[in-house]
Amino acid sequence: MKRGQIEAVWRETAQCQDCGIRDLVLFADLKEPDFRLIHLPIEEIDFDAGQVLYSAGDDGQALYTLRAGLIKLVQYLPDGTQRIVRLLKRGATAGLEVTLGQPYEHTAVALQRTSVCRIPRQVVDRLSRETPRLHGQLMQRWHEALHQADDWLTELSTGKAPQRLARLLIHLAEPDGTVTLLSREDLGAMLGITTEHASRTVAELKRQGAIVELSPNRCRCAIDQLQCIGAANC
Amino acid sequence: MKRGQIEAVWRETAQCQDCGIRDLVLFADLKEPDFRLIHLPIEEIDFDAGQVLYSAGDDGQALYTLRAGLIKLVQYLPDGTQRIVRLLKRGATAGLEVTLGQPYEHTAVALQRTSVCRIPRQVVDRLSRETPRLHGQLMQRWHEALHQADDWLTELSTGKAPQRLARLLIHLAEPDGTVTLLSREDLGAMLGITTEHASRTVAELKRQGAIVELSPNRCRCAIDQLQCIGAANC
DNA sequence: CGGCTTCTTGAAGATATTCAAACCCAGTGG
């Protein structure tokens, strides 16, 4: 796990306006004149699976918008055990806390090949001061993060392991009904169980036919069956 | 559990400026002219233990600032099991999501006799539009809530029951080293364990001398001992 | 092909749940 560095790819700031996923991201509501307020480069950066975007406690100078891929936010307990507190998907924002002058609260790690836009803190500060159109989005982002945190707690930390895993898989499933399983260790850190038990629980769902392995760690999942396992109805 | 109604006590809006805990609350940064923008009454309301401030899904018309007391935010799973996702103490804000036009996401219940200020949504909307001084505080509030949510997950949903309980008690402890224990059911809903197991775990901490019952449900707690139980060092 | 990590499996023991029964205590009404 080392920092992503060399593979940084530049972009002119102007290109934000033509961003392919602009309606999804933090700058969704900005209008043409707002973009002229951006006087620092916004870089597009790629990370390989396992690379660290930033570490908890680092003095944050930038936040990140996720263009593609998957990021985990990890929090450590004093005794060293770790918990994954959130997963970020396309369109999500990482490191919002830096806009409040705080250091990063989590360690952010790419789980797949991931592409992000790195937005310097000052850019957000300035837009925040000079155009009202960013505010709504910022609030929205905070709200989304909080909502996900609450759901995460109630869904992934409540009930028996198979229920929790089933609920997680539903969230992780692609529209086409497939999932790419994460490492057993990460599954454990999300569900609050040991790596071994995560492994057993995955095996159990396979045995029940709720998920079928297509290729290594790539599964087709029976959503309705997962749903009733998640609700403890079957 | 029914709504608090009759005991509502009025306050003139002007009194916000003289609020005894103003430096703690959402309006901390407002200046004199800002208060003139408040054209709807801000009521001060008291709730008894067990009363519901609002319910999940309700169309929220107001948010609340907690002047004194303790509030739990409860989230329900489809199968009816409930989890307490956050506790709000003096100075905290409940129902922030209404500023985004959303219904309440949780059910808010007073755990003790509790005093709040009820701020109509429109007041915040208007202040938000017309004075920049509320923004910082709003962001700060979102951030605090999110931070508490993340900590809650890592500290209260990770490890064995005695560790979790110890960590919770540390949070709940007053500066003088005493705690008022919550009902076993609520403890369970916070720690993700059954009511019975919560009861047993409380008994265990008593046996170990980590907490000593002074009067029913009022305890003196040995913070350092709780800390090392929480860290699984002893 | 090693050598490494990750995943899987087994078995013993620890931890938590379930269901039931007893208990405590405050409030009610005879």
Added chain:
DNA sequence: CCACTGGGTTTGAATATCTTCAAGAAGCCG
């Protein structure tokens, strides 16, 4: 005044679930 009731709490015993430790299998990379 006391018996009765109902809520929350405690306790016990059987069972289910999870962890731990250890060992084997499978996959990956130089």
